[in-house]
Amino acid sequence: MKFESEFTPIALDELHHEAAVMKVDGWRFIQTHAVNTDNGIDLYYSFMKNGHIKNLKVAGVTKENPVPSITDLFLAAFVFENEARELFGVDMRDIAIDFSGALYAPAIDEPMTIITPEQKAAREKARKAKAAKEAKGDEASAPASAEGAPRIFVMTPERRQRLDAKLATMSPEKVAKVEAALKAREAEAAAAAAGAPARPQKPLRRPLPTLARLRPLLWKRLPSKPFRSTTTSSPRLRSSTLTRPRRCAPPSPPATARHLRQPNWRQGRRLRSSMPLSRTSLH
Amino acid sequence: MSFITTLIGTIAFAILAPIVGCLLAGLDRIISARMQGRVGPPILQPYYDVRKLIAKDNVTVSGVDGVYMSAALVFTAFAGGIFFSGGNLLMSAFIITMAGLFFIMAAYSSRSPYAELGAGRETVQVMSYEPMVLLMAVCFYMAAGTFNVSSVFGLSAPVILYTIPAFIGFLFILTIKLRKSPFDLSTSHHAHQELVRGTTTEMSGKTLAKVEVMHWCETVLFLGWTGMFFIWGGPLSLILGIVVALAAWFFEIWIDNNFARVKWQAMLRSAWTVALVCGGINIIVLMLV
Amino acid sequence: MGKKSIIPFGPQHPVLPEPIHLDLVVEDEVVLEATPQIGFIHRGLERLVQTKDYNQFIYVAERICGICAFGHSMGYAETIERLMGVEVPKRAEYLRVIWHELSRIHSHILWLGLAADAFGHEALFMHCWRLRERVLDLFEKTTGGRVIFSVVKVGGVQRDIDKSMLDEFISVLDGIKDEYIQICNAFLNEPSVYNRTAGIGVISPEDAWNLSMVGPFARASAVNYDVRMLGNGAYGDLSDFQPILSNNCDCYARMEVRAAEVPQSIDIIKELAARIPAGDIAVPVKGAPDIDAEACNVLEQPRGECFYYAKGNGTKYLDRMRMRTPTSQNIAGMAVALKGCDVADVNMIVLTIDPCISCTER
Numbered sequence: 001m002k003f004e005s006e007f008t009p010i011a012l013d014e015l016h017h018e019a020a021v022m023k024v025d026g027w028r029f030i031q032t033h034a035v036n037t038d039n040g041i042d043l044y045y046s047f048m049k050n051g052h053i054k055n056l057k058v059a060g061v062t063k064e065n066p067v068p069s070i071t072d073l074f075l076a077a078f079v080f081e082n083e084a085r086e087l088f089g090v091d092m093r094d095i096a097i098d099f100s101g102a103l104y105a106p107a108i109d110e111p112m113t114i115i116t117p118e119q120k121a122a123r124e125k126a127r128k129a130k131a132a133k134e135a136k137g138d139e140a141s142a143p144a145s146a147e148g149a150p151r152i153f154v155m156t157p158e159r160r161q162r163l164d165a166k167l168a169t170m171s172p173e174k175v176a177k178v179e180a181a182l183k184a185r186e187a188e189a190a191a192a193a194a195g196a197p198a199r200p201q202k203p204l205r206r207p208l209p210t211l212a213r214l215r216p217l218l219w220k221r222l223p224s225k226p227f228r229s230t231t232t233s234s235p236r237l238r239s240s241t242l243t244r245p246r247r248c249a250p251p252s253p254p255a256t257a258r259h260l261r262q263p264n265w266r267q268g269r270r271l272r273s274s275m276p277l278s279r280t281s282l283h
Numbered sequence: 284m285s286f287i288t289t290l291i292g293t294i295a296f297a298i299l300a301p302i303v304g305c306l307l308a309g310l311d312r313i314i315s316a317r318m319q320g321r322v323g324p325p326i327l328q329p330y331y332d333v334r335k336l337i338a339k340d341n342v343t344v345s346g347v348d349g350v351y352m353s354a355a356l357v358f359t360a361f362a363g364g365i366f367f368s369g370g371n372l373l374m375s376a377f378i379i380t381m382a383g384l385f386f387i388m389a390a391y392s393s394r395s396p397y398a399e400l401g402a403g404r405e406t407v408q409v410m411s412y413e414p415m416v417l418l419m420a421v422c423f424y425m426a427a428g429t430f431n432v433s434s435v436f437g438l439s440a441p442v443i444l445y446t447i448p449a450f451i452g453f454l455f456i457l458t459i460k461l462r463k464s465p466f467d468l469s470t471s472h473h474a475h476q477e478l479v480r481g482t483t484t485e486m487s488g489k490t491l492a493k494v495e496v497m498h499w500c501e502t503v504l505f506l507g508w509t510g511m512f513f514i515w516g517g518p519l520s521l522i523l524g525i526v527v528a529l530a531a532w533f534f535e536i537w538i539d540n541n542f543a544r545v546k547w548q549a550m551l552r553s554a555w556t557v558a559l560v561c562g563g564i565n566i567i568v569l570m571l572v
Numbered sequence: 573m574g575k576k577s578i579i580p581f582g583p584q585h586p587v588l589p590e591p592i593h594l595d596l597v598v599e600d601e602v603v604l605e606a607t608p609q610i611g612f613i614h615r616g617l618e619r620l621v622q623t624k625d626y627n628q629f630i631y632v633a634e635r636i637c638g639i640c641a642f643g644h645s646m647g648y649a650e651t652i653e654r655l656m657g658v659e660v661p662k663r664a665e666y667l668r669v670i671w672h673e674l675s676r677i678h679s680h681i682l683w684l685g686l687a688a689d690a691f692g693h694e695a696l697f698m699h700c701w702r703l704r705e706r707v708l709d710l711f712e713k714t715t716g717g718r719v720i721f722s723v724v725k726v727g728g729v730q731r732d733i734d735k736s737m738l739d740e741f742i743s744v745l746d747g748i749k750d751e752y753i754q755i756c757n758a759f760l761n762e763p764s765v766y767n768r769t770a771g772i773g774v775i776s777p778e779d780a781w782n783l784s785m786v787g788p789f790a791r792a793s794a795v796n797y798d799v800r801m802l803g804n805g806a807y808g809d810l811s812d813f814q815p816i817l818s819n820n821c822d823c824y825a826r827m828e829v830r831a832a833e834v835p836q837s838i839d840i841i842k843e844l845a846a847r848i849p850a851g852d853i854a855v856p857v858k859g860a861p862d863i864d865a866e867a868c869n870v871l872e873q874p875r876g877e878c879f880y881y882a883k884g885n886g887t888k889y890l891d892r893m894r895m896r897t898p899t900s901q902n903i904a905g906m907a908v909a910l911k912g913c914d915v916a917d918v919n920m921i922v923l924t925i926d927p928c929i930s931c932t933e934r
Contacts, residue, residue, distance in 0.1 A: 003802045005868050028797070029784040030870075031879050031896035046868065046879060051802045053868060055881075076784040076904040079932070080896070097907070104614040104933065112619055119622045119889060126886030130863055319698035396579040400601065400915065464692055465764055479586060543764040544692025546916050547601070 005053040007044075012058050012065055015045070019056075019070040022047050027054070032070075032080035034088040036113050041088050043067065063091055071096035079103075087112040293364025296500070300363055304499025305330050307506075311536055318540045329495065336492035344393045344485055351389035352486075352493040358382035359500045366507055369433025373420045379504060380416075382497065383409055386482065393485035401481025405469035407547045411554035412456040418562030419508075422449040425569040435514045443512040445569060450512055452561030454531060456554055460505055462498070463539035466550050506532055576604070579915065583612045587690055587919045590929035594922070598915055606910035606918070608903055614933040618893055625888040626652055626861070627726055636895065637930040638719050639682060642675040643873035644895065644931075645724040650805070651880040651893075652726045654867035656857065662806075663851040664728035666844050669806040670741075671715070671723065673837040673844075678707040679874035680830045680837075681752070683926055684759060687827060690919045691768040699755055706748055710741060728854025738845045745838050756831045760824075769824040773909040773921040776821060785905045787876020787898045788833065789925050792818045792825035799872035806844060813840075823917075826924045860888045875899060875926045897931035 010018055022029075030046035030053070040060040047054050061067060069092055071078045082103040084090045089110035108114070115123075135158075167175050309326035316323030325331075343349065362379040365371060387409070390402035424430050426445035427438060435442065443450055459466040470481035483494055509531045510524030545553075576599045583591030591612040597604045620632055633648040634641045646668050653660055685700030708718040714733050715721040723730050733741070759765055775785070780793035790797065798815035800807045807813065816832045818825035861884025869880040876898025885891035902925045909921050 003804060003870070007866055028781075030877075031894075031901070033881060033892075033894045033896065035883055035892040035894075037891075044881065046881075048870075053870070055868060074784055075782070076901050079900045079903055097904075099609075102609070102611070104611040106614070106616070111616060116622060119887075122887040122889060123885050123891075126860070126863060130886055315695070319695045320702050321698060396577055396598075399577070400579070400598075403601070464694075467692065540695040542693065543688070543762070543768050544916075545764065545767065546914060549767065 003051045003053060005055065007055045007057055009057045009059055012061060012067065015043075015056070015058055016068045016070060016073075019045065019073050022054075023073045025049070029070075029074040029076060032077050032084065034084040034090055034112070036088060036115070041084075041090050041113075043084065043090065045070070061090060063089060066091045066093045068093055069095045086110075089113060288368045289361075289364055289370055291364075292368025292370070293360050296363035296367055296503075297360040300360075300500040300503040301496050304496075304503045305333075307502055307532065308499055311532075314533070314536050315540055318537075329499070333492045333495050336487070336495070337489055339488040341488050343487065343490060344395070348389040348392045348486060349490045349493070351385045351392060352490050352497070355382040355385035355389065356493050356497050356500075358385065359497050359504070363500055363504045363507075366432055366504060369431060371430045372423055372432050372508075372511075373417075373430050375432075375504075376416050376420055379501065380409065380413060382501075386494070386497070389486070389490070390482035395485045397479045397484040398482060401469045401484065404547055405482050407551055408459055408466070408469055411551050412459045414555060415452050415456045415558035415562060418558055418566065419446075419449050419453045422446045422562065422565045422569060423511075425566065432511060435511060436516070436518070438515040441513050441515040441520070445572075446512065446565055448561040448568075449565040452557045452565075453509070454534070455557045455561075457505060457509065457531065458535055458538055459550065459554060461502060461535055463535050465538075465542040465545045467539075467544060468547055468550065502532075575599070581606075581918060585919075588922065588927075589686055590927050592922070592927060592929050594910070594918070596910075596915065596918060601915045603910060603913050603915060603918060606907065608907055610903075610929055610933055612933075613930050617934040618895070621890045621893040623889070626890050627857075627888075629890070629893065630725060631722060633893075633895070634720050634722060636934055637897075637928050639679050640675075640873050640875065640878075640897070640928060640931055641720045642671055642724070643871060643878060645721070646672055647869060647871040647873075647878055647880045647895070648893070649724045649726050650871065651867055651869040651882045652861070653857075654869055655861045655865055655882045655884055656726075656859070658727055658855060658857050660728050661852045661855060662849045663732075664853045665806040666809075666848045667729050667733060667853065668724060670733070670841050670844055670848075671711075671721070673841050674707060674710060676837045676874045677748075677834050678704055678711070679926075680834050681707065683830060683874075683923075684755070684827070687920070687923055688759070690923050691765065693765065696755065696758055699758075703748060703751055703755065706744065710744055713737065714741070725854065727857040728852070730854070732853050738848070742842055742845055745841060749835060749838055752834060759831060760828060766824060768917075769827060769920065770820075770822060772823040772917045773913060773924060774822045775905055775909050777819075779908065780821070780905065783904045783908065784901055785876075786901050787873075787926070788816075788826055788829040789876065789898075789902050789905060791815055792829045793821040794819050797877070799870050799877050802870070804870070809847065810840060810843060823920055823924045830926075860884065860886060861890065862886060873898060875928055875931075876902065878931075895931075895934060897928065897934075899925065899928045899932045902927075903932070 027047040027049045030048050032043065032045050035042040035044065037060075040062040043058040043061055045056040045058075047056070058067075067090055069077070069081050071081065072094070075096055078095050078097040081092045081095050082097075082099045085092045085095075086099075086101055086104055086106060087110060163178075167178060170178075306326065308329040309324070312328060313323035313326060341349075358378050359382040362375045362382065365378065366375040383405075387402050387405050390398045390405065420430065423442060423446065426442045427434050462470065468481070470483045483491060486494060506528040510528035512524075513527045514520045514524040576597055579596045579598050581594040581596055582588050583593045591610075593609040593612070594606045595609070596606050617632055617636055621629055624632055630645050630648055634645040636644050649668075652658075681700050681704045685697045685704070688694070688696035688700060711721060712718050714737060715723040715731060717723075775783075775793050777794040780790050780795045785793070785795065786797070794817055796815060796817060798813075800810075800813055801815060803810075816829050816836060818829050820828075861882070863884065863886040865884040867882050871878050871880070878898055879894075879896040881892070881894040881896075883891040883893075906922060906925045906927075910918065913921060
């Protein structure tokens, strides 16, 4: 780790001024990039001097905030600013060499701002885990009983809220079981507080069954799907045309000028040969 | 010479020169490969290439380049026929230049930017080597007394003894005519140049096959010019002529593998300098002697 | 006067190593202006961090480019190690630098061959690539792959090179060096090559600094910057490292700088191989990067300085991974150098920035 790096937050309106100060100071421009966050786009401008990397971070840029380009100071930034505009939707103004959306020309607009649902779920889970860890850290310092006493389960209001949210999605039998277990634990806590010896705690979850034991269960649970065929029951058609509807028109070609439209290979063949249309074509 | 002899010579050249040229081209590729540390293709590879090209579909931008190339082939055959049947050296030089001009027209006809640039460069190439070719023919005339090639058999000494500077100049521009590095500007055997393939960018199929065959015939013709300087007296000196021609051809391959390509300004300047110096000195010497 | 024509150069062109498109406005074989255009090979690899966890993504990072493959895997691994605060064992650092320098050797020899091809000297091209095959054989012996090695992982390296293999390494490199010096002679002391490269594509030192150029492209214009000077990783244990600079600022100087970097790399490998410490080659890395943890890293790849940035979000997928490759910086320099040159020089100039457009576009 022989070079130092730092991340310095700045405001959007100071950006151009800071970049100009860096240039006069003799800093070398490294790059510019954008990060997609929940509060908008964060822009990072990286500079280096004498083995020290300074990253200026402009946080929370949305579409309503136009960002001034620094290509008048550092021409090499034009590639990155065009990229930020195309992939993240940042409103960059006055880029010296402007590709107007044709740098990568992605098929979807602002593709880097799209987060998959699995990703979202994973991030939420991580955030919750961290919050839970912090909360647990607070409770560990909360009033505890004497040394050596078993851990006492305390039902705090947030825990009750979370439990209620979970119970709302479960079936009534499960809800009854959970409430019974809670009551038993409260009774235990009361007994422990009263001085009776505590029972050894049962582990909260049973170990998951191995797949070998689960497999027959899974087979039993699979619904039997009736075999469906959209056409006749002839073997050839069943295998090849199971999901493809027959005799429907192909999607119409895009509305380009006719002289630019290329015939697809089927049309080309048909135009060349004089034989009648075969039955397997889609027309 | 009479028209019949020329016609027989043309037909013989049209049949034999592609065969000899094909073998020479194959040997060229093998020797170049060995110089580069590779193994090289089989010796008949150029023939396989031309056969494949002839079998391809015709997908040219305009069909007229095929016509131009056919004309170029016909004129090449004429030039070779005139030379090898002992005819007029100057006429042979003019007709082969005419074939080169048809090649340039074929390149211009496709209107592609690479082909146009390549055709422009090919024109500059023709401008570069023409002076030396003409001066070489003039020196031959001054040494042998006539432009007719058949007269060498009646000479008492080979022409080379009187035309050494012109021969050296001719060897210099032979590199341009044979399209070898450093002068392979307009189109090279290797597509790795800035103009994709220069003049032959838009040619494919039969047209490109005609270009290949024309190149073979040209090679044989120019090597014939080279050997002509060393022939005198009886037919035994033919062997010496052939040996010298092959040595010159090997020398060209060696130069090809040892030089980078030059730009057209350098080619024009150097070719004209050589033409003026070598050809000029030779002519002055022959006039005084 | 001649008429202006527009020559489309690329993306498919036999002399270009990577797909870049230039519209050359040409008049009488002189280029008046050239507008570069990229985007033909954008694969969206930075987006892929969302679906591949940080250990798997190293395989994607390697495949950004075939020539800089090892550099990207090493840079990525170093960035994640910074992010998670992992200390890599010394032996792993040494091994990484040895492979990285070998990667630099193979990349420069490849580039020399392409440059020879560009100015029409096919024989030199064949000789250079034949020499490069011996370097690739070394890679195959030690990592199992010729181009993509998959030998770096977060926390260290996956394979070791034992003492006998290292000695063989050094002897093969010595053999390569002799032949390499002969080939360099053909490049640097040959008049026809000099005519094609001297005075072409001149970028003055002030312009090189203002355009933030990196790599041998900039060092040939006297910009004194090489990330290896900063002493990151095993580079810090080198006894002496001086970047190779040149004052001539033209294509010939760039060729000289790259040609001279190969013997320097061979010396670095020899020095590190002699001093490599024994020990582990990897530490196990558990867990995931913290939420809102950020780290950045620089690495001197064969083409120049490559900048990496990583941001974690608590899951095993990274929030953002950024790789800024040297060619993205150098495109501005190329656009400036192309004005006013001959058509015959275009591919020479494009090649001397050592374009790696796959890296630029990821």
